Amino acid sequence: MWTWILDNAAALSVALNAAMLLVWLAYLQLFLTSIRRSNRAVIHIDMAAGQNEDARCIVTNMGADTVYILGVKVDLDCDGDAREALVTDVLEEDGPLGGDFRERTNQGPLAGGEAMDIGSFHNIVDRAAMRMGEDISLTTCHSVEITVVVAAQ
Template sequence: MTTMLDFLKENVEIVQIAASLTTTVVWLVYLHIFLSGYIQQRRSSILINRGGGQDMQARCLVSNMGAQPAYLLDVLASLDTGEDVNVSSVVDREELRKEEMEQPANLTGQGPIPSGGYVDIGTFKDVARRAGHSGDETDLQDRCLKLMAVCATNQANHVVAAVREFDMDAEGERVRLKPHKLEARQIRSRRRRKKITSMLERLETGASTRNLGAEFAKL
């Protein structure tokens, strides 16, 4: 014990420096944990799900799992035929008539989504029709439906988006939806978000949509 006390007295400066470094490291670890949790909490999270089944009558739901509200700007879709890829906006319920709706806002899925909330943009059959499919349901088998939900949030300087793809396989006289992955893939990189903003502007303004399908396929 005496030897230890003598050592501490003789090396008091070194001990103080070591203690200060240890305290600094501990605080840095706590700061890293706090910032990581804060950033994770503020990060957007958009889901694209099936609801009420696994066939084309299932509802297409866009959910906001982020901590902050999000505004659904648009939902883009493409039906992969192995040829040219056409991109369409499918957020509006074009199959409904305005005079049949008590609230005109029900004609579109655009609007704010609270944290933990969702928007129903229609059945997958309706979504496929809005994306340009005009044939029977059986014509959709062995095709892939790609959906992209685009939102605006307070935390993002640009839009944020999520992508999910569904294979459509024949199951008897029906078509079954099979998602590629369990969850939607989040798009957060600044470069890709700028591309998405450019795509929306071109669709909104009616500008040239040349190569739009190729760009959409890469996102």
């Protein structure tokens, strides 16, 4: 047995080095996958505090890094007609921006693990109707799709 190993030492060395290279490549793949996953922005949009139109729409940053919310877009399917509007700003008043800017807009930074209430679904549809200048109510809509646009590192 030992003589066979000594006679084939060069071939065994090449085979074992190739196997070790495959193990290191597998480790490298796991390492790169975990880095990519930890740096990815994941945004979760859900309803809270109810199951009707007065339920709150909550946007949560499930990633580790801070993201910046650029806008909130609503797609409405009302009476067979598709409509869309940006509802990023909360209030439609033209007064000065005193106090916390988060009271007037949904734009801004959202830290990792942080959640933001962007309003009730009834309020969001009302804001979209105001933006479009149409008389739309949540009861006439078949579907409401909310898209949050974020900028991540």
